[in-house]
Amino acid sequence: MILDCHMHSWRYPQHFDREVMLANQPPRRRGWSEEQFKQMWELPVEHYLEEMKGSDVAKALLLGLKAGATLGIDVANEYLAGLVRERPDPLAWGCCVTPTEPGAAAEVERCVNEMGAAAVGELGPVYGGFRLDDPKCFPVWEVARDLDVPLVVHAGPAQARWGHLKYGDLMAVDEVAIQFPDLRIVICHLGYHRYEEAAFLVAKHENVYADISWLPQLAGFDRRALSRYLPQVEHGYYHLIHPLLYYFTQTFGLTDKLLWGTDFPAGSPGRSIETLMGINSWLEQRHLPKLPEESVRRMLHETWRKVFTKLSDSGR
Numbered sequence: 001m002i003l004d005c006h007m008h009s010w011r012y013p014q015h016f017d018r019e020v021m022l023a024n025q026p027p028r029r030r031g032w033s034e035e036q037f038k039q040m041w042e043l044p045v046e047h048y049l050e051e052m053k054g055s056d057v058a059k060a061l062l063l064g065l066k067a068g069a070t071l072g073i074d075v076a077n078e079y080l081a082g083l084v085r086e087r088p089d090p091l092a093w094g095c096c097v098t099p100t101e102p103g104a105a106a107e108v109e110r111c112v113n114e115m116g117a118a119a120v121g122e123l124g125p126v127y128g129g130f131r132l133d134d135p136k137c138f139p140v141w142e143v144a145r146d147l148d149v150p151l152v153v154h155a156g157p158a159q160a161r162w163g164h165l166k167y168g169d170l171m172a173v174d175e176v177a178i179q180f181p182d183l184r185i186v187i188c189h190l191g192y193h194r195y196e197e198a199a200f201l202v203a204k205h206e207n208v209y210a211d212i213s214w215l216p217q218l219a220g221f222d223r224r225a226l227s228r229y230l231p232q233v234e235h236g237y238y239h240l241i242h243p244l245l246y247y248f249t250q251t252f253g254l255t256d257k258l259l260w261g262t263d264f265p266a267g268s269p270g271r272s273i274e275t276l277m278g279i280n281s282w283l284e285q286r287h288l289p290k291l292p293e294e295s296v297r298r299m300l301h302e303t304w305r306k307v308f309t310k311l312s313d314s315g316r
Contacts, residue, residue, distance in 0.1 A: 001313045003304040004060035004269055006122070006152070006188060006213035006261030007048055009083060010075045012041035021072030024161050045083050048264050049090060055269040059089075061119065061261070061308065063152060064096025067127035070160040077107070081115040092311050094119030094152055098128040099137035108140055112147045118310040120144050121152025122188060125172070126163035133175035141180050150184035150307050152211075156191040156198065170197045177205040184307055186259060189214045195243035203253025209307055210247075212276075212299070213261035215240045221275040222267045236282065244279070248291055256298045259307065273300065 010016075013034075021037075022030060029036075048060065062083060068074035080093040095111035097104040097120070111117040120140070125132055132155065144151055157168040170191050177185060187210040191198025202210050216222050219240035247258065262272050276299070280290040304311070 001058045002056050002260070002273070002300050003308070003311065004052075004057050004261050004264070005186070005259045005304055005308070006063060006211050007060050007264035008043065008065065008075075008122075009045040009048065009062055009080070010041070010043050010065070010073060011079070012038050012043075015073055015075050015079070016041065017068050017072040017074070019072070020069065020162070024071055043265055045087070045091070048269075049087070051264075051268050051270065052090065055273060057269045057273070059311065060091055060264075060269075061311075062091055062093040063119070063122040064094060065122055065124065065127070066096045066098050067124055067160065067163075069129070070127045070158075070163040077111050077115070077117070081111070081117070084116065092116075092118045092308070094121045094149075096121060096123065097140060098130065099123065099140040100128075100130045100134060105139035105143045108143045108149075109147065112143075112149055116310075117149065118308050119150050119152050119186075121150075121186070122154055123151060124154045124158060125167040125169075126158035126165060127154070127160060129164060129167060131167055131169065132172035133179075138179070141176060141183055145180055145183040148309055150186055150209075152186045152188060154188045156187070156189070156194050170194050170201060173201050173208060174204070177201070177208050181205075181207065183207060184209065186211055186307060189263070190243050190247070190258070192218070192239075196246055199243070199247040199250060202247070202257050203250040206254060209257045209259055209303070211259040211261045212240075212244070213263035214266050215243060216272050216275045217263070217267045222271040240275075241279075241283065241288065244291060245289065248295070256295050256303055258295075258299050259303055260299050276300065 062080050064075045077095045084091045084093045095117040097107050155173050157165050184207045187198045190210045201208050219236040220234040283290050
């Protein structure tokens with residue numbers, strides 16, 4: 001079964017702070033009407049489910065987002081839980097909190113025990129203004145460990161204008177993994193753009209994993225979510241091929257610890273799978289070493305089972 005380990009849904013304007021959202025927009029969008037922003041941001045889960053029909057994805061993990069002060073997006077846990085309650089077969093969900101806030105650990109416990117959350121995420125240190133290794137976060141990490149749910153973390157830098165990049169320190173993952181060796185951690189986007197650090201952490205720690213969501217889009221294989229004004233130079237090597245080759249050339253640690261996901265709406269499930277399945281042909285044409293075929297298969301079909309243990313195989 002293929003699990004999309006990373007996708008999103010939110011509604012506009014319900015989940016948005018318009019003033020903060022506007023501050024993050026390029027100048028060309030600041031005069032847009034409400035209807036234009038609604039067309040841009042409105043993301044009902046039906047959009048994903050429609051695309052899912054044309055792919056081999058059997059289930060998808062809806063992740064939350066708490067970035068009200070930096071991106072202007074704050075997705076309520078109740079909203080995500082409600083979507084999954086209505087569609088339990090194709091969907092699962094992860095709850096999101098700002099772990100330094102009072103009551104965060106209790107909220108995670110409530111979401112897992114009462115509403116069936118299968119993960120905690122997408123946590124965003126840059127979005128929420130915290131370090132993963134801040135002891136104030138530890139009660140949340142303890143609850144996640146004890147309830148057997150992983151953290152899904154945008155651990156590296158993020159592009160939010162008002163987010164402080166000092167919080168996107170991947171070395172904080174190292175400290176948390178040492179302090180909580182039984183806690184499973186997924187580094188989103190393979191640490192974008194610090195791919196080599198993330199690959200090293202995944203190799204070093206038994207319970208640290210990474211997803212490759214968003215990377216096919218950044219690399220230009222699925223460009224629908226990227227501005228037509230960027231980049232000035234487009235090449236598939238820098239944001240997908242190099243990270244994967246670096247990961248698979250690690251000389252220590254456990255292998256097969258990468259997860260597949262789309263970061264929808266950034267990418268489509270069908271196109272993203274097609275990219276991954278065809279990656280060795282792309283590499284061969286450019287005289288680059290190929291990825292292990294079995295590892296690519298496991299990335300899609302198997303590795304998620306070790307991470308999201310509350311999810312069952314319910315389909316293809």
